[in-house]
Amino acid sequence: MSQRLTIALDAMGGDHAPDMVIAGADIARERHPDVQFLLYGDAARVEPLVAKRAALKSVSEVIHTDDAVAADAKPSVALRAGRRSSMRLAIDAVAEGRAACVVSAGNTGALMAMAKFVLKTLPGVDRPAMASFFPTLRGESVMLDLGANTECTAENLVQFALMGSIFARTVLGLTEPTVGLLNIGSEDVKGNETVRGAATRLKEMPFPGRFYGFVEGNDIATGTTDVIVTDGFTGNVALKTAEGTAKLYTEFLRRTFQSSLTAKIGYLLARPAFQKLKARTDPRRYNGAMFLGLRGVCVKSHGGTDALGFANAIGVAANLATNGFNEKIKEEMQRLASANPIPDTKAAAV
Template identity: 60%
Template sequence: MSADKIVLALDGMGGDHAPEVVVNGADIARERYPGTSFLLFGDPARLKPLVDKRKGLAKVLEIVPAEDAVLAEDKPSFALRRRRKSSMWLAVDAVAQGRADTVVSAGNTGALLAISMFAMRMVEGAHRPALASFLPTARGETVMLDLGANLECDAENLAEFAVMGSVFAQVLLGLDKPKVGLLNVGSEELKGHEELRQAAAWLRRNGSPVDCHGFIEGNDIGTGNIDVVVTDGFTGNVALKAIEGTAKLYTQFVRDAFRTSTFAKIGYLFASGAWVKLRKRVDPRRYNGGVFLGLDGVCVKSHGGTDALGFAYAIGVAVDLVRYEYKNKLVEGLGKLHQVISTAEAPTTPALQASGGGE
């Protein structure tokens, strides 16, 4: 499929506010991305009235019947075995079969990962998928992965995540050489577990496809000095939730402070323009659209509780990944990484041992 005619498979029944949010998000996205079209999977009786309300949407959207839906409480194994006629499964399968370029779902995260891994498999050179997304920083945006797909990772997984995140930042942030940092308990060379130190050693070698900055700490994430933050899924998910919780707490503190007196309320009115800019800057909808990197296909996970605008942003992430050929660039980067790893682990030959000896 050509880059200017991208077909998106949408899970019409996935998410807290489906199918309304999915249909309305598609309507916003079609105006932003002319030339795109949609395969919308779900219950036609619920989807068609919503589509018909949006003038012109039916021209670029085809409703594909799905008699089932993955529920929020479904375990990944159950969804994998028993939800094969669901809107999520059929949408993912459309990408696996080549009928669509990418899939977007706001449904059950674990189920989406399990179904996508089964249907799409892994891209050449990748062993595990990583969930990646954006975070706002003092200098713009930073990519962070893994955010929960893998609770434990070895050195090779972490090195592959670094390549995935670097290519992701190149494609979506337009960076030529993103700076990659490995999240650690300190920036010193000897800090952290062996897997982390080994991954850093590989990424620093000549021929590495990434610009490895080295180790960073949690308080470096928000500075924007690093473009890609790499960690295992356990640490990444905890860090993400801590950042989100702190942001909500700070927002509540600010609101409470402006309610303490009449003068404080007046001050809030005078500063209302600045607060509007701040809300836009940190609006979580702008950063909606986590991606399972490493799959042999583009799969974007929207936040389940987002609104139509947030879902449209997730669609935008999917479109850009296809348009700028993320998968091809990833395969190239992973190939270079594994060449570096194989060279580093190659046994020393007798000739080299002889030449390197001395008296």
């Protein structure tokens, strides 16, 4: 019998926790029969939900804690006061080797702060970046950062580009992924000093991929590049805008096909095609962003997702842990560091 993969879950993280977390874990259990869960949270609320699902109960352990990180908690406060929170204990399980990965739908800033403090970063990485897949006309692309770092230096963006390229090679199987820096124009003179500085360095350095140059917002959906690099503020705005646009067009279509009898008949005829379209653009399908650059697999789920979306986030964590993705990131970063040393920005600031 193959050894089970242990996944630590922050059972109290997310807008609809713990119900959504437990239901999502049950869906993930069906998809990944070789996983087992460590569920950190309020046992009085979590255990009754698990008890209703016999199959999930057989592969789960509930670890009680009264504390949970609030959605509006400041990262610094959560880091100091949340040592016994469900989020922190789930991360600790990875650091201590009791779990292969952690998944949380809780406070993004707190998760980043705790994960960076507990798991530490890989050599050559100053800040972890949140990365995930993005649907495009060409298939899928990788986009980072999606909200972990609201302010970045040029060197941060360079590191994001390197990690994003490795991510695309490892997960998407691309031999030479193209990397683009998100900007307000494609010309070299466009953008702020940080973006231009990152572009200058990426043009000069060899890395596993090909630097395309600047890309604009409309290039995200067209799939102009395999990897899109930006700061967390811009990346999160772009992500939420895309999600909102998808919902807007879905609602427009619904209202249009209800506008007349002819439209309703037309919908019935086209219903299979629209169901495929809905599935292709469903944000839950792409739920689950990984913090690249940590010494452990940590996946952030959208806080407002449902059970299906959370199950997909668990699936991302399971796949990354099973395929040894973090070790590949570590090996590639070490190889790149020896071939093309990255300046020590911390030392330079002293």
